[in-house]
Amino acid sequence: MEGGHEAYKFVPFGLGRRACPGAGLANRVMGLALAALIQCFEWERISEEEVDMSQGTGITMPKAKPLEAMCKSRHSMSTLLSQL
Numbered sequence: 544m545e546g547g548h549e550a551y552k553f554v555p556f557g558l559g560r561r562a563c564p565g566a567g568l569a570n571r572v573m574g575l576a577l578a579a580l581i582q583c584f585e586w587e588r589i590s591e592e593e594v595d596m597s598q599g600t601g602i603t604m605p606k607a608k609p610l611e612a613m614c615k616s617r618h619s620m621s622t623l624l625s626q627l
């Protein structure tokens with residue numbers, strides 16, 4: 544399997560004949576999307592409190608407490624973003 548066994552530990556795209564046909568595209572785009580969010584914005588917690596990483600119930604491993612974060616565009620990106 545692509546990405547080693549750790550990458551597919553939670554079977555994110557299903558298996559077999561009905562497995563997700565978009566897995567290849569998703570794997571490529573996810574890295575780009577995450578990189579763009581990190582490159583374009585500064586991220587902060589909403590308070591000094593550590594982020595609560597407790598797991599909620601459900602098969603998609605939701606967080607017990609949804610993540611709330613603040614972001615602002617990085618200075619170097621402001622000009623670029625204002626032109627979009």
Ligand code: HEM
Binds near residue numbers: 564
């Ligand atoms: C992170 C992104 C994605 C995740 C986690 C994901 C996950 C899944 C899962 C779990 C299934 C069900 C597989 C099964 O029934 O065993 C599925 C089905 C499907 N996915 Fe995705 N998917 C993603 C992105 C995409 C993209 C980008 C496309 C298309 C461009 C896509 C198209 C489809 C289609 C058409 C099916 C139905 C396949 C069938 O029933 O034969 N998915 N996906």
